[in-house]
Amino acid sequence: MLRFTVLVLALANAGYYAWSHGLLPIGQSTSGEEAEPQRLSQQLHPEALRILPKTGSTAPPSTDETTRPTTTPPTAPTTAPPEPVPPPSPPPPAVPVLSTPEPVVTPPVAALAAPPPKQKPDTDKADHSKPETKPDAKTAVKPEPSTVCLQAGAFDTAQADVLRKALGSLPANSWNLNSATLPGRWMVYMGRFPDLDTLNKKRNELRERNVAYDRPRIQALEPGLSLGRYSTEEAAQRALAQLGTKGVRSARVVQERTETPAFVLRLPAIAADARQRITNTLRPALAGKTLRPCSND
Structure with a gap:
Protein backbone atom coordinates (compact mmCIF):
# COMPACT_ATOMS: atom_id res chain seq x y z
CA MET A 1 0.00 0.00 0.00
CA LEU A 2 2.84 2.37 0.84
CA ARG A 3 4.54 1.74 -2.46
CA PHE A 4 1.36 2.53 -4.34
CA THR A 5 0.98 5.80 -2.47
CA VAL A 6 4.55 6.85 -3.25
CA LEU A 7 4.07 5.97 -6.92
CA VAL A 8 0.83 8.03 -7.14
CA LEU A 9 2.54 11.05 -5.57
CA ALA A 10 5.51 10.80 -7.94
CA LEU A 11 3.20 10.64 -10.98
CA ALA A 12 1.20 13.60 -9.69
CA ASN A 13 4.33 15.71 -9.25
CA ALA A 14 5.62 14.81 -12.70
CA GLY A 15 2.25 15.71 -14.28
CA TYR A 16 2.14 19.05 -12.46
CA TYR A 17 5.68 19.86 -13.55
CA ALA A 18 4.87 19.08 -17.21
CA TRP A 19 1.68 21.13 -17.11
CA SER A 20 3.22 24.12 -15.43
CA HIS A 21 6.07 24.29 -18.01
CA GLY A 22 3.75 23.97 -21.01
CA LEU A 23 4.78 20.46 -21.90
CA LEU A 24 1.14 19.34 -22.01
CA PRO A 25 -1.52 20.99 -24.26
CA ILE A 26 -4.05 20.63 -21.48
CA GLY A 27 -5.18 23.99 -20.22
CA GLN A 28 -3.33 26.06 -22.83
CA SER A 29 -5.18 28.51 -25.00
CA THR A 30 -5.08 27.78 -28.77
CA SER A 31 -6.05 31.35 -29.66
CA GLY A 32 -3.58 33.95 -30.87
CA GLU A 33 -3.59 35.79 -27.50
CA GLU A 34 -0.69 35.30 -25.18
CA ALA A 35 -1.04 34.31 -21.59
CA GLU A 36 0.92 37.44 -20.46
CA PRO A 37 0.02 40.34 -22.82
CA GLN A 38 1.86 42.89 -20.62
CA ARG A 39 5.24 41.59 -21.83
CA LEU A 40 4.41 42.53 -25.44
CA SER A 41 4.29 46.19 -24.51
CA GLN A 42 7.76 45.91 -22.93
CA GLN A 43 9.52 44.63 -26.08
CA LEU A 44 12.02 46.88 -27.84
CA HIS A 45 12.35 46.49 -31.62
CA PRO A 46 10.98 42.95 -31.77
CA GLU A 47 11.31 43.08 -35.57
CA ALA A 48 15.14 43.03 -35.26
CA LEU A 49 15.10 39.69 -33.41
CA ARG A 50 16.37 36.73 -35.41
CA ILE A 51 16.52 33.14 -34.17
CA LEU A 52 19.65 31.42 -35.50
CA PRO A 53 20.49 27.75 -35.20
CA LYS A 54 23.18 26.78 -32.69
CA THR A 55 26.67 26.71 -34.15
CA GLY A 56 27.60 23.18 -35.20
CA SER A 57 24.06 21.92 -34.71
CA THR A 58 22.55 19.88 -37.56
CA ALA A 59 19.08 19.57 -36.04
CA PRO A 60 16.28 20.61 -38.43
CA PRO A 61 14.36 23.78 -37.58
CA SER A 62 11.37 23.32 -35.38
CA THR A 63 7.78 23.34 -36.69
CA ASP A 64 7.14 26.77 -35.25
CA GLU A 65 10.12 28.22 -37.12
CA THR A 66 9.02 26.71 -40.44
CA THR A 67 5.51 28.06 -40.13
CA ARG A 68 6.65 31.60 -39.41
CA PRO A 69 7.32 33.85 -42.41
CA THR A 70 10.97 34.16 -43.30
CA THR A 71 10.64 37.75 -44.37
CA THR A 72 12.18 40.11 -41.86
CA PRO A 73 11.25 43.75 -41.89
CA PRO A 74 14.11 46.14 -42.28
CA THR A 75 15.75 46.96 -39.05
CA ALA A 76 16.23 50.46 -37.94
CA PRO A 77 19.78 51.58 -37.67
CA THR A 78 21.01 51.37 -34.11
CA THR A 79 23.42 54.25 -34.43
CA ALA A 80 22.94 57.58 -36.16
CA PRO A 81 25.31 58.48 -38.97
CA PRO A 82 28.17 60.74 -37.84
CA GLU A 83 27.63 64.41 -38.34
CA PRO A 84 29.99 66.13 -40.76
CA VAL A 85 32.86 67.86 -38.95
CA PRO A 86 33.52 71.36 -40.26
CA PRO A 87 37.10 71.97 -41.41
CA PRO A 88 39.30 73.76 -38.85
CA SER A 89 39.51 77.46 -39.34
CA PRO A 90 42.95 78.78 -40.25
CA PRO A 91 44.86 80.40 -37.38
CA PRO A 92 44.91 84.17 -37.35
CA PRO A 93 48.00 85.75 -38.82
CA ALA A 94 50.75 86.35 -36.26
CA VAL A 95 51.11 89.99 -35.43
CA PRO A 96 54.75 90.88 -34.63
CA VAL A 97 55.14 92.34 -31.19
CA LEU A 98 57.85 94.89 -30.90
CA SER A 99 59.45 94.73 -27.46
CA THR A 100 60.87 97.92 -26.11
CA PRO A 101 64.51 97.30 -25.05
CA GLU A 102 65.39 98.26 -21.53
CA PRO A 103 67.67 101.25 -21.27
CA VAL A 104 71.27 100.30 -20.48
CA VAL A 105 72.67 102.40 -17.70
CA THR A 106 76.37 102.98 -18.23
CA PRO A 107 78.27 104.10 -15.16
CA PRO A 108 80.46 107.12 -15.59
CA VAL A 109 84.08 106.58 -16.48
CA ALA A 110 85.23 108.09 -13.22
CA ALA A 111 83.27 105.51 -11.26
CA LEU A 112 84.87 102.66 -13.21
CA ALA A 113 88.39 103.95 -12.82
CA ALA A 114 88.16 104.83 -9.15
CA PRO A 115 89.29 102.03 -6.80
CA PRO A 116 86.91 100.85 -4.09
CA PRO A 117 87.15 102.89 -0.91
CA LYS A 118 89.44 101.43 1.70
CA GLN A 119 87.86 100.37 4.92
CA LYS A 120 89.12 102.23 7.91
CA PRO A 121 90.10 100.08 10.85
CA ASP A 122 87.55 100.07 13.56
CA THR A 123 89.34 101.61 16.49
CA ASP A 124 86.45 100.89 18.81
CA LYS A 125 86.91 97.14 18.34
CA ALA A 126 90.66 97.20 18.82
CA ASP A 127 92.01 94.80 21.39
CA HIS A 128 93.14 96.86 24.37
CA SER A 129 93.43 93.87 26.66
CA LYS A 130 97.20 93.56 26.15
CA PRO A 131 99.24 96.41 27.52
CA GLU A 132 101.57 98.17 25.21
CA THR A 133 105.04 96.77 25.67
CA LYS A 134 108.07 98.94 25.47
CA PRO A 135 111.46 97.61 24.47
CA ASP A 136 113.49 96.67 27.51
CA ALA A 137 116.99 97.98 27.86
CA LYS A 138 118.26 94.44 28.44
CA THR A 139 116.49 93.01 25.40
CA ALA A 140 117.50 95.83 23.10
CA VAL A 141 119.73 94.89 20.21
CA LYS A 142 123.29 95.33 21.22
CA PRO A 143 125.51 97.12 18.76
CA GLU A 144 128.08 94.96 17.09
CA PRO A 145 131.36 95.25 19.02
CA SER A 146 134.29 96.81 17.27
CA THR A 147 136.60 94.00 18.41
CA VAL A 148 136.18 90.22 18.84
CA CYS A 149 138.03 87.53 20.79
CA LEU A 150 139.18 84.47 18.83
CA GLN A 151 140.89 81.24 19.85
CA ALA A 152 142.12 77.98 18.31
CA GLY A 153 143.69 74.78 19.60
CA ALA A 154 144.84 72.69 21.16
CA PHE A 155 148.28 72.40 19.56
CA ASP A 156 151.13 70.09 20.53
CA THR A 157 154.68 71.31 20.97
CA ALA A 158 155.70 70.94 17.33
CA GLN A 159 152.55 72.63 16.08
CA ALA A 160 153.00 75.46 18.59
CA ASP A 161 156.50 76.16 17.29
CA VAL A 162 155.17 76.52 13.72
CA LEU A 163 152.34 78.75 14.93
CA ARG A 164 154.74 81.10 16.81
CA LYS A 165 156.60 81.83 13.59
CA ALA A 166 153.37 82.75 11.80
CA LEU A 167 152.26 84.98 14.67
CA GLY A 168 155.46 87.02 14.36
CA SER A 169 153.79 89.22 11.74
CA LEU A 170 151.19 90.38 14.27
CA PRO A 171 151.70 92.88 17.10
CA ALA A 172 153.27 91.17 20.14
CA ASN A 173 150.44 92.18 22.52
CA SER A 174 147.66 90.98 20.18
CA TRP A 175 148.06 87.24 20.80
CA ASN A 176 149.24 84.65 23.33
CA LEU A 177 149.78 80.89 23.51
CA ASN A 178 148.44 79.55 26.79
CA SER A 179 149.72 76.26 28.17
CA ALA A 180 147.10 73.54 28.65
CA THR A 181 146.92 69.81 29.21
CA LEU A 182 145.51 67.74 26.39
CA PRO A 183 143.51 64.94 28.04
CA GLY A 184 143.76 61.36 26.96
CA GLU A 259 147.54 62.91 28.33
CA THR A 260 150.04 65.41 26.86
CA PRO A 261 150.86 69.08 27.29
CA ALA A 262 149.30 71.40 24.71
CA PHE A 263 148.91 75.05 23.79
CA VAL A 264 145.84 77.16 23.01
CA LEU A 265 146.05 80.24 20.78
CA ARG A 266 144.10 83.26 21.96
CA LEU A 267 143.57 86.58 20.15
CA PRO A 268 141.76 88.73 22.79
CA ALA A 269 141.00 91.87 20.77
CA ILE A 270 140.87 91.65 17.02
CA ALA A 271 139.21 94.37 14.98
CA ALA A 272 136.11 93.15 13.19
CA ASP A 273 137.35 94.33 9.82
CA ALA A 274 140.72 92.58 10.35
CA ARG A 275 139.31 89.15 11.22
CA GLN A 276 139.30 87.78 7.69
CA ARG A 277 142.83 89.08 6.99
CA ILE A 278 144.30 87.49 10.12
CA THR A 279 142.50 84.21 9.42
CA ASN A 280 144.02 84.04 5.94
CA THR A 281 147.50 84.81 7.36
CA LEU A 282 147.42 82.10 10.06
CA ARG A 283 145.54 79.38 8.13
CA PRO A 284 148.70 77.47 6.97
CA ALA A 285 149.99 77.26 10.58
CA LEU A 286 146.71 76.24 12.27
CA ALA A 287 147.19 72.51 11.44
CA GLY A 288 143.65 72.22 10.10
CA LYS A 289 142.04 74.00 13.07
CA THR A 290 139.86 77.11 12.79
CA LEU A 291 139.63 80.37 14.68
CA ARG A 292 136.39 80.49 16.69
CA PRO A 293 134.93 82.90 19.26
CA CYS A 294 136.38 82.58 22.72
CA SER A 295 134.45 80.25 25.00
CA ASN A 296 134.40 82.61 28.00
CA ASP A 297 132.68 85.46 26.07
Missing part, protein backbone atom coordinates in the same frame (compact mmCIF):
# COMPACT_ATOMS: atom_id res chain seq x y z
CA ARG A 185 141.28 59.87 24.48
CA TRP A 186 140.03 56.33 23.93
CA MET A 187 138.57 54.74 20.81
CA VAL A 188 136.42 51.70 19.95
CA TYR A 189 138.54 50.17 17.22
CA MET A 190 138.35 47.34 14.64
CA GLY A 191 141.58 46.26 12.90
CA ARG A 192 144.23 46.09 11.73
CA PHE A 193 142.89 44.29 8.66
CA PRO A 194 145.27 42.32 6.41
CA ASP A 195 144.06 43.92 3.18
CA LEU A 196 141.52 46.34 1.70
CA ASP A 197 139.10 43.55 0.74
CA THR A 198 138.68 42.61 4.39
CA LEU A 199 138.27 46.30 5.26
CA ASN A 200 135.50 46.74 2.69
CA LYS A 201 133.77 43.56 3.90
CA LYS A 202 133.71 44.93 7.46
CA ARG A 203 132.33 48.22 6.21
CA ASN A 204 129.42 46.43 4.52
CA GLU A 205 128.69 44.45 7.68
CA LEU A 206 128.59 47.65 9.74
CA ARG A 207 126.23 49.29 7.26
CA GLU A 208 123.84 46.35 7.51
CA ARG A 209 123.90 46.64 11.33
CA ASN A 210 123.42 50.44 11.13
CA VAL A 211 126.70 51.13 12.94
CA ALA A 212 128.60 54.36 12.19
CA TYR A 213 132.34 54.14 11.53
CA ASP A 214 135.30 56.35 10.62
CA ARG A 215 139.01 56.17 9.88
CA PRO A 216 141.30 56.01 12.92
CA ARG A 217 143.53 58.83 11.53
CA ILE A 218 146.59 57.18 13.11
CA GLN A 219 149.11 55.56 10.81
CA ALA A 220 149.83 52.73 13.23
CA LEU A 221 146.12 51.73 13.23
CA GLU A 222 145.63 51.70 9.44
CA PRO A 223 143.88 49.92 7.78
CA GLY A 224 141.21 49.85 10.43
CA LEU A 225 137.90 51.38 11.54
CA SER A 226 137.01 53.69 14.41
CA LEU A 227 133.54 53.12 15.89
CA GLY A 228 133.70 56.12 18.27
CA ARG A 229 136.04 58.30 20.36
CA TYR A 230 135.56 59.01 24.09
CA SER A 231 137.26 61.16 26.74
CA THR A 232 137.37 58.35 29.32
CA GLU A 233 138.04 54.64 29.14
CA GLU A 234 134.83 53.88 31.04
CA ALA A 235 132.75 55.65 28.39
CA ALA A 236 134.50 53.69 25.64
CA GLN A 237 133.79 50.38 27.43
CA ARG A 238 130.08 51.21 27.72
CA ALA A 239 129.94 52.01 24.02
CA LEU A 240 131.64 48.68 23.20
CA ALA A 241 129.01 46.78 25.22
CA GLN A 242 126.25 48.63 23.41
CA LEU A 243 127.76 47.67 20.04
CA GLY A 244 127.83 44.04 21.15
CA THR A 245 124.02 44.05 21.22
CA LYS A 246 124.11 44.92 17.51
CA GLY A 247 126.30 41.95 16.62
CA VAL A 248 129.72 43.67 16.67
CA ARG A 249 132.17 41.08 18.05
CA SER A 250 135.68 41.91 16.81
CA ALA A 251 135.91 45.50 18.14
CA ARG A 252 138.00 46.54 21.17
CA VAL A 253 138.92 49.66 23.16
CA VAL A 254 142.31 51.27 22.48
CA GLN A 255 143.89 54.49 23.75
CA GLU A 256 144.12 56.86 20.85
CA ARG A 257 146.00 59.59 22.70
CA THR A 258 147.71 59.86 26.07
